Amino acid sequence: MSESSFHKKGQSKLASEAARKDALHRIRSAQLTRRSPEAWAAAIQQGDRDALSQAITLSESNRLEDLRILTTIFNALKPITTKGTPSNRIGITGVPGVGKSTFIEAFGHELLDRGHRVAVLAIDPSSSRSGGSLMGDKTRMNGLSNEALAFVRPSPTSTNLGGVARGTYEAILLCEAAGFDRILVETVGVGQSETAVRDLTDAFILLMLPGGGDELQGIKRGIMEMADLLVINKDDGGNRPLARETASQYEQALRLFPPTLGGHTVQVHTTSALEKHGIDAVVDAVDGMVNQWSENGWFGSQRQKQRLRQLDAHVHALARIARLNATTSAESSWIHLQQEVVDDQRHPLEAAQAWSKLQTAQEP
Ligand SMILES: Nc1nc2c(ncn2[C@@H]2O[C@H](COP(=O)(O)OP(=O)(O)OP(=O)(O)O)[C@@H](O)[C@H]2O)c(=O)[nH]1
Numbered sequence: 001m002s003e004s005s006f007h008k009k010g011q012s013k014l015a016s017e018a019a020r021k022d023a024l025h026r027i028r029s030a031q032l033t034r035r036s037p038e039a040w041a042a043a044i045q046q047g048d049r050d051a052l053s054q055a056i057t058l059s060e061s062n063r064l065e066d067l068r069i070l071t072t073i074f075n076a077l078k079p080i081t082t083k084g085t086p087s088n089r090i091g092i093t094g095v096p097g098v099g100k101s102t103f104i105e106a107f108g109h110e111l112l113d114r115g116h117r118v119a120v121l122a123i124d125p126s127s128s129r130s131g132g133s134l135m136g137d138k139t140r141m142n143g144l145s146n147e148a149l150a151f152v153r154p155s156p157t158s159t160n161l162g163g164v165a166r167g168t169y170e171a172i173l174l175c176e177a178a179g180f181d182r183i184l185v186e187t188v189g190v191g192q193s194e195t196a197v198r199d200l201t202d203a204f205i206l207l208m209l210p211g212g213g214d215e216l217q218g219i220k221r222g223i224m225e226m227a228d229l230l231v232i233n234k235d236d237g238g239n240r241p242l243a244r245e246t247a248s249q250y251e252q253a254l255r256l257f258p259p260t261l262g263g264h265t266v267q268v269h270t271t272s273a274l275e276k277h278g279i280d281a282v283v284d285a286v287d288g289m290v291n292q293w294s295e296n297g298w299f300g301s302q303r304q305k306q307r308l309r310q311l312d313a314h315v316h317a318l319a320r321i322a323r324l325n326a327t328t329s330a331e332s333s334w335i336h337l338q339q340e341v342v343d344d345q346r347h348p349l350e351a352a353q354a355w356s357k358l359q360t361a362q363e364p
């Protein structure tokens with residue numbers, strides 16, 4: 001990378017961070033002067049996209065006060081959302097360039113054609129490094145973002161912890177409250193982000209390229225084991241025979257996998273996201289799995305487990321935020337504790353206990 005392009009990318013990242021802070025500032029002042037959390041919640045439920053976007057921005061904030069406002073909004077939303085139609089949350093992963101965004105564009109349109117309302121949350125650590133996440137994904141989902149019954153939201157990856165935006169779970173709930181009943185979450189399948197997205201979604205789709213073993217595609221066996229459905233994308237042009245061959249190889253490989261927790265068979269499909277074929281069969285397959293899970297109880301029990309994991313994740317995230325907001329003396333205690341752990345002077349558990357004791361002592 002040339003020095004000037006490196007500089008430019010760094011600048012655009014700074015600019016997007018500044019824009020995010022600016023948005024948060026505007027949201028806060030709007031909240032103070034205009035909207036009560038109840039009015040905010042009502043606006044979300046009436047389909048006000050600005051209200052929805054602003055609430056999602058709150059969920060990504062590192063300020064405890066913002067998160068408190070968000071909780072009040074959730075409480076105001078609750079009575080209506082519990083009556084709402086059940087949603088499906090669908091995670092889509094795969095190596096960079098496999099066609100996730102193009103697939104979501106086609107898949108999302110198919111869902112719209114079937115009468116659904118579609119929200120897309122794109123978590124994209126690879127593009128974020130180049131600062132191009134917003135542009136790249138917006139362009140490839142142009143059609144969807146212009147649809148009245150769709151909502152596309154790329155995540156501000158600069159706030160990501162471990163590649164996944166904190167607040168994505170809340171973003172899903174907010175989209176559902178706004179009446180979106182199909183939530184698609186895009187994540188790059190190369191790091192730990194797909195595990196986190198697996199924990200946020202009901203069904204998890206792994207996109208693969210025709211040809212090449214999974215080692216070649218950089219897909220770890222663990223990620224394949226998490227998938228509810230495999231899709232060999234780019235089944236078009238000269239690639240078609242190879243796509244079919246790859247699909248049957250994966251079908252064979254899957255026979256050696258342990259049975260799924262949901263009791264379903266992991267199907268292998270081939271699609272061309274570009275030419276939009278095979279997409280309807282994937283929608284049918286997801287619907288079929290969801291029906292099966294609703295009947296056998298897995299749908300509800302998986303969501304229960306996910307809520308518990310969110311509790312855990314939030315405990316960690318809030319502890320992290322507390323450190324970010326720590327006073328100078330707390331900050332130096334934290335650095336001191338870290339040093340003791342590094343030097344093996346203190347057990348990590350003991351250090352964590354000492355830290356949480358310090359925090360409790362500081363609470364008003
Ligand atoms: N031939 C063919 N090309 C495709 C297909 N789907 C996507 N592409 C192309 O593959 C390239 C990457 O597509 P994206 O949809 O951006 O892939 P992605 O997985 O979202 O990529 P990242 O967000 O960077 O991880 C683009 O040039 C697409 O036009 C397909 O079904 N067939």
Ligand SMILES: [Mg+2]
Binds near residue numbers: 137186
């Ligand atoms: Mg993409």
